Amino acid sequence: MCDQTFLAATFGPCDSCGKASPLMNIYVKNEPINYCSFCVEMMACQGLQSGETLTSLKKESENLKKKLEEERGKLTDVELHQVAEKVEAVAALSIKTRRVLKGHGNKVLCVDWCKDKRRVVSSSQDGKIIVWDAFTLNKEHGVTLPCTWVMACAYAPSGCAVACGGLDNKCSVVPLSLDRNENLAAKKKSVAMHTNYVSGCTFTSSDMQLLTSSGDGTCALWDVESGQLLQSFHGHTADVLSLDLAPSETGNTFVSGGCDMKANVWDMRSGQNIQSFDSHVSDINCVKYYPSGDAFASASDDATCRFYDLRADREVAVYQKDSIVFGASSVDFSLSGRLLFAGYNDYTINVWDVLKGNRISILFGHENRVSRVRVSPDGTALCSASWDNTLRIWA
């Protein structure tokens, strides 16, 4: 239960930098001041110690970076695909399109499965959110939002609400009701407020907390009921494009990837950036945890997908081919973690063998770039969303 205390937060212009953002009301020498969480951290770092100059700090950071590489290199005794040589190769897969969900009027940008393994929610450039029953192709709910480019959508764990966000810089929660005549858009509640577009959102273990990533370079944890900012995560130096929560058994961490080519792992309680990986050479479009929670994969505009192990603290595999030149927009693992499905801007989905590093097959079908791929909670199907206005269910 909630035994943590959070600082009370309000929204408004920061006393120090003037930007409008969620503020932390803190007291310095009994004087109340309202700084945004970024300025609070900056304030904590001010006050130079004697002998420190910009150059000495730069040198120290270079040395530390080198030391980090050395430490990581010391433990690289073998590569993942070498360890996996003795494993049987994956047999030919018989995955085909089983359903095509038509109904969006424009590019479908995001999709998420419900825990009941049959419903999906999708969001599109035309500002609409549709909840589908993937078995029957029935459209169960449709909500029109006042903004276009709804880049993020997520199903609540209870299945009773969906969250969505995009160019409106907000992430809103819409409760789903069984009454067909009810106007769902009227019950929409704004939870998160960023200073730039919302690129990704996900509920945590309950319907009560929402984690968002934004083009303003931060990620944030919000309380759904009150709209209060519980924690913010600073560290990316450019837009954050994607985030993923660690599978529940392994605790309170999440990974985020962004345009600064870095993937960062964060501790949700302290807001601390625990680990950082920067081997990609272009924007990271998507990050996804391995089912065991000990590793994660990332998809990038540099046409590669990479696999990082958290306990070894390094990249352990790169999934690339000379014939693949288009950026990868999205990745997801199959239930056992053996298969990695990656959607690319060349309209295909490539299926990679995670352990051996080779491509097993290519899924053709979409007529425009694939924006998101998601495996269902029980691993029986894959749902892909595309700029060709449709979603496909593969099984």
Added chain:
Amino acid sequence: MTSNSNLSNMRRLVEQLKLEASVERIKVSQAAADLQQYCLQNASKDALLVGVPTGSNPFREPRSCAVV
């Protein structure tokens, strides 16, 4: 103000790097072995990998065509 913030940024970077350098790491061989073990343990439950009998996958229900 800019020089001050550059300094603060550098200090934060140095603190962050110190934190990252002190993370406890394990050998890649052990990490890889654990990943492999997880895959193999769960492979039988993975419908997309091994396929399930046609009846039990709701998306692959056998559809019969009636010739009129």
